[in-house]
Amino acid sequence: MVTADAPIDATTHGGRAKCLQRLVRLDLPVPRTVALSFEAVRRIAGGEMPDMGALLAPFGAAPLLCVRPSSEDPDWGGPGAVLNIGMNDARYAVLSAQLGRAAAAALYQRFVQAYAVHVARLDPDMFEDIGEDGPEGLAEVLRAYELETEEPFPQEPQVQLAEVLRSMARAWAGTTARLLRQAKGAPADAGLGLVVQAMAFGMGQGECGSGVMQLVNSQTGLRQITGRYLPQSQGRDALQGGDAALFLERDARGASLEERAPEAFAELKQHAGLMRARLREEMQVEFTIEDGQVHILDGVRVARSARAAVSIAVALAEDGIIARQEALMRIDPRSLNELLHRQIDPEEECDILAHGIAASPGAASGRIVFTAADAQASAARGEPCVLVRRETSPEDIRGMHAAVAVLTERGGMTSHAAVIGRGMGLPCVVGASDLTFDLRLRTLGAPDGRRFAEGDVITIDGTNGAVIAGEARMLEAAQGDAFQTFMAWADAERDIGVRANADTAADAQTARNFKAQGIGLCRTEHMFFETDRLTVMREMIFADASEDRRAVLERLLPMQREDFIALFRIMQGQPVCIRLFDPPLHEFLPSDRAGHLELAEALDLPLSDVTRRVEALGEYNPMLGMRGVRLGITVPEIYDMQARAIFEATIEASREGDPVVPEIMIPLVSAKREVELVKTRVDAVAAQVRTQTGRDFAYRLGVMVETPRAALRAAEIAPHVSFLSFGTNDLTQMTYGLSRDDAGRFMSTYVQQGVFPEDPFHTLDTEGVGELLQIAAERGRAARPDLVLSICGEHGGSPESIAFCRDAGFDYVSCSPFRVPVARLAAAQLALLEKHG
Structure with a gap:
């Protein structure tokens, strides 16, 4: 019996049984109930039935009962409830007099049909042609049952209840049910309890x-x-x-x-x-x-959306029902994405064309365009568009800014489209290889044969990875008072800093709005792809002498300086970590003949000269070639210009507000001497700016650890720098020997077959890559105890990665602006778990 002091627990009898006991303790009008434990149900599935007389005894003479499932977690499901057990011809006659023939017949008919389907395993279609209600309909149902089973409907309540219990127990033990609940996160051996409860009819005389x-x-x-x-x-x-x-x-x-x-x-x-x-x-x-x-x-x-979950948790805490700390623990950090972006209405029926990798959360609908220029033209007309590419490159940045969503055929969680999409808060699906991308004909082919041309409307669901035909109904983002209150509580508990990766003033403002504690990574190369800057950048690339490069870069200096002033002013004295120029130069050059011709006209050069220069800059493996610090050492004028822009912006921004202390980060370091060479030039530029302006300023120099060698040689590098920031995208790529843009083609197979437990570009590999981080942290701090440690790759917003960083003694994590709230909550939960268990 479910009584106030019965030994019932969710781990032995299931959540429904435990909840009913709590309701009984509250003296609520709960019908008499008996709960069968997981062990009892396992025995029933194996053919060992309980004492049915003893089971029925608490319900008195001639009871009507229902049986409901009681799994440990309601989300794991279970067999459907069966009502009105105990209905038979005799009970029907008694209830006809008490409730009326129509109500009694409805009760009996409902039970017969449920018993036929769930216990006798008859096809539910056999009852579809029964059009009568009341006694006539009941008679038809009984005849159909007898005709199909070749025996009369069982009249003994003990037999009825025993068969229902056996059927539900065996249904839970079946392979299909096991696979379904495992898909919902249940362990393979999850138990099922059953709740037997006296029926409250809900039918009959009076208000029912x-x-x-x-x-x-x-x-x-x-x-x-x-x-x-x-x-x-x-x-x-x-x-x-x-x-x-x-x-x-x-x-x-x-x-x-x-x-x-x-x-x-x-x-x-x-x-x-x-x-x-x-x-x-x-x-x-x-x-x-x-x-x-x-x-x-x-x-x-109560079932709830993520936005409702936050409001409910805050309201319960503000009403004094739960503590603020418990409210924080009730929300899955990743579910906050639903509050930060527009989402497809969960009640919307969608025409899904295909699935790819959900690379950047949120959803948007727009007309298909296939080039960045077309995306800009569409935005200028006020028409929302979806940029469709095989894969994006830095040249597509302007098109991505103009689009409402991005879809690519290739790529993974750390591909260009994914990283930039998350930074911009732009819905993005990558690796949608089931779709056919025909950029020549400008069509998109679905697996079912349908083709979509430029201008057709599709919807991108970056939260679930779905590509949907047509326009879907949306729910707007929800960052109201409850959200702000909730995040303030999180900040009061966490003990690790959270910064944002931000490349533009708009990114920085988003980061500021989400209460980031500064910028942990500003990728300066994205600033050079604006139309007016790209041409100047290309002139610099074609310059042959250092003086000529310096002269061209003088034209970029004021533009770069204004970029940094904007960032510094928005962040209002908070730290801003600026990564010096990183990509190979060929990324700034056109790749086709039409582009070469256009560039030749812009630079007033023969086409042959342009073609030769482009070919000369080509590399077999450019991501491991002349980029990052290697470029800064061989073409030092670029870093000189950037350092001057940073220092002049520091002085200008500090005039109006809190003093700015910029952080300058050297990318792709693998040797101490690289740091020494760049540091010498940066210090020299700083001295020049101090002399020329008469103003003093401070700055910090650090290294972005992206190569295994830099991690292993951290003890040599640390004395020359103030901080090490781990770029886990490239570090994972180099540690595994994987291309992060191509790994998506086989990564799901690898994860399914247990080669890797998770995609290492999605969840930080704490064993291999993590060991490199720990080695670097230990060796770096041994050489310089005040060394600041951080992570600025895409893993920075992952709760699992934040846990690793806390344990390793890191000072902060940095992630895309729209992942900052996720990181803030994850950090708070980790601190609470450590504090309270």
């Missing part, structure tokens, strides 16, 4: 019916009584009751339970409030009204 009630809106989390009530019904029929279902409280749109049965409504509202306060959760109440009397059949945690 059933329904569900909750005190909050499942989508918003705001206080609002929602649910439905259906007269003359059972179970959860009200949710499928259509126009016949009533609202609960008074509503201008139709009849309500409050008007029809005000006392029952008031009692239900009181019960729901008590459950919220005492169970410390927003609960959905399943109830039945029988001749005006309220029965509480069950209470389940």
Whole structure:
């Protein structure tokens, strides 16, 4: 029996059984209930039945019962409930006199059909042609059962209940059910409890019916009584009751339970409030009204969107029902993405064409375009567009800014489109290899044969990786008062810094809005792809002598200086870590003949000279070629210009606000001598600027650790720098010998077959790459105890990676601006777990 002091626990009897015990302890009107443990159900599945007489004894003579599943986690599911067990010809006659023949027949017919489908395993279609209700319909159902099974419907309640229990136990033990619940995160050996409960009819004389009630809106989390009530019904029929279902409280749109049965409504509202306060959760109440009397059949945690979950947690904490720390622990950090971006309405039926990798969360609809120029033209016309490319490159940045979403055929979680998309908050699906990308004909082919031309509308769901035909209905982002309060609580608990990767003023403003504690990575090369700067950059590349390069870069200096002034002013004295120029120069040059011709005209050079220069800069493996510090040493004028722009911007920005202390980061270091050479030139530029301006300033120099050798030689490098920031995208790529742009083609197979536990570009490899980080941290701090350590690759926003960084003693993590709230909450939860367990 489920009593106040019965030995019942969710781990032995399931969540439903435990909840019903809590309702009993609250003296709520719960029908008499017996709970069968996981072990008892396992024995039933194996053919060992309990003492049915003893099981039925608590319910008295001739009871009507229902059986419901009770798994440890409600999300794991279970077999469907069976109602009205115990109905037979004799009980039908008695209830006909008490409730009326129509109600009694409905109760009996419902049970016969459920028994036929779930126990006798008959095809539910056999009942579709039965058009009669009442006694005539019941007679037809009984005849159909007898005809199909070649035996009469069982009349003995003990037999009925035993067969229902056996059927539900075996259904849970079946292969299909096991695979389904494992897909929802359940362990393979998860147990099932069963709850046997006396029926509250919900049908008959007086006010009878059933329904569900909750005190909050499942989508918003705001206080609002929602649910439905259906007269003359059972179970959860009200949710499928259509126009016949009533609202609960008074509503201008139709009849309500409050008007029809005000006392029952008031009692239900009181019960729901008590459950919220005492169970410390927003609960959905399943109830039945029988001749005006309220029965509480069950209470389940209210289903909720992520935005509702935050509102609910904050409201419970502010009402003193739970502590703020518990409110923080109730929210999955990754679910915050739903609040930060527009999402497809979960009730929308979508025409899904294919799936790719969900590279940047959020959703958007727009017309297909195939080039960055077309995206800019579309934006100029005020038409939302989706940029479709095989893969994006730095040349596509302007098109990405103009588009509402990006779709690529190739790439993975750290490909160019994915990284830039996350930084911009732009929905992005990459690696959609099931689609056919024909850039020559400008069409997109779906696996089912449909073709979409330029201008056709599609929707990109970067949260789930879906590519959808047409325009989908959206839910807007939700960053209201509850969200701001919640994040302030998180900041009060966390003990590791969170910065943002930001390349533009817009990125920096987003980071500031999300309360980032500075910029941990500013990739300066993205500043050179604007039209007016790209031509100047190309002139510099074609210059042969140092003096000529310096002269051309003088034209970029004021532009770069203004970029940094904007960043410094937006961050208002918070640290800004600027990575010096990193990519190979060929990325700034056109790759086709038309582009070569256009460049020759712009530079007033023969086409042959342009072609030769482009070919000369080509490399077999450019990502391991002349880029990063290697470029800074062989073409030092670039770093000289950038250092001057940083220092002059520092002086200018410090005039109006808090003093700025910029951080200059050298990329792709692998040797101490590289740092010494760059540091010497940067210090020299700083001295020149101090002399020329008469103003003093401070700055910090550091290294971006992206090569295994830099990690291993950290003890040699650390004395020359103030910080080490680990670029885990490239470090993972070099440690594994994988191309992060191509690994998506086989990574899912590798993960499925257990080669890697997770995609190492998505979740930090704490064993291999992580060991390099730990080695570098230990050796670096041994050589320089005040060395600041951080991670600035895409792993910086991952809760698992933040856990690793905390354990390794890192000072902060840096991630895309839209992942900053995720990192802030994850860091708070880790601190709470360490503090309270």
